Amino acid sequence: MRKYENNLGEKMVRVRFAPSPTGLPHVGNIRTALFNWLFARHHAGKVILRIEDTDRERFDPEALDAIMFGLRWLGLDWDEGPEVGGLFGPYFQSERLHIYHKFARELVEKGKAYYCNCSTERLDLVRNELREKGLPPMYDRHCRELGIDSDPTDPNTVVRLKVPLWGKTSLRDELRGEISFDNSTFDDIVLIKSDSFPTYHFAVVCDDHLMEISHIFRGVEWLPGAGKHVILFNAFGWEIPKMIHLPMILGPDRAKLSKRHGATAITEFVKAGIMPQAMLNFLTLLGWSPKDDTEIFDVEEIIKRFDLHGINTSPSVFDFEKLNWMNSEYIRKLTPSELTKRLKPYYIKWDWLKDDDEISEEYLNRVSKIMQERLRKFTDMKSLGRFFFMEPEEYDQKGVKKNFKPIVADRILEVAQRFENLEKWDEESIENTVREYAKQLGLGAGKIIHPIRLASSGLRMGPSLFEMLIILGKDRVVKRMRKAAAWIKDNIME
């Protein structure tokens, strides 16, 4: 009797995300976690986080924190697993060794597995010989019929699965249909290693059964090995969960997405100033489609609409550009004060702000408002908005060439003087001052506007000049203009 059945006797949806804590969580793994989660939430099922820490050599204690951080950042919670517990624990495979040992002994007793004492040297030798002959490198099943007596805990032996030598094994992928493999192409895989830890293939089958997992979502890279899992499930006589193999995520060169393509760890997207909502939205659409033209939708809407039918089978290229665009859409949905809240940590990191600064919240919100629609990522602020906090230390080179002619220095000084004399520092007064002066000289307003922009911000592009000057404040603007005029006189020759 299952622990989790509804009162119709139907299996409850239970999915698992089963990362291996060996490094920073990769977007591919996170996408897998996301699809698991969306499916479970859509069907009011349970999400189990299980830690596959059976590789003691590659274990990285920081990885687990990074994984949990990444999941929580995206808003993916789990109903059972580390820090929340559950009825099917422990959720760390390293704490379940006795379970795997018990099942391994059972298989040996049933004649479905055997102990093997072949050395790694011998295994290498055998495989190399086969490889040289152009044959698939496999174990030669030397110990298969030897009847070696041992125990899963014995460091001198491993436990191997007795894969059927003939016939076919087939499985049903919910997206691709029947897939079948010739048993002759399978190796007698190791189930328990000599350090008494289970291999991935063994642990995953035992745990998916024991934890009553109903649907297995994982990357296609697991598909070729899934036949072995079926053999194992059958050896135990266990029901096989439904399997869904998710298409791979590729880099722009169509190779599996990896570090050399740029940011791939979820933490790097966090640092770059990508919003979790945007990341979730983007990742959802990478391999799944709502079947209409909806592109921007929130989690609730996605959960409501997520289903197996919309999942793709072909691999997709991770388009950083489109993610940035989507992020800009989400940035625009924020109120100025929400944006300020998110930008502040970056300001502090860049030394634009100190905790005890007297810069007002109101000032920050005005900066947020004026910059909001030109940010794609929070980090764009670093180059686009520096001048709101720091004096320009240099001027944009192209801008200098175009706008900082020697004759301009006196014009800047003149406008600075007129600014200083202004009683009101509002858009109307500033604009009138600039336009009237341009008119007096018989010049287009742009001839005055561009040098002022460059003088006050150091940049040749940016938000509306007059609004920008209001925010900066009269004193700072006048000071920066005089400084720029002096700079022109010092640096620009006739």
Added chain:
RNA sequence: GAUCCCAUCGUCCAGUCUGGUCAGGACACAGGCCUUUCAAGCCUGUGACACGGGUUCAAAUCCCGUUGGGAUCGCCA
């Protein structure tokens, strides 16, 4: 090498299951409008059914083959 998976604009997706509308949308790109610049916004444009056979009145869609891409073949997961 063997096995498995995949194949629509440069990219992400729709259309394929259930053959029949100029193959639709988004990102990117190009041009235009707006404008003090940039961005945004609006308008327009460039751009794809990998190839070859078959089935059919009709094929992106069904079947077969070819080619191409990817993954997997560990006491890693």
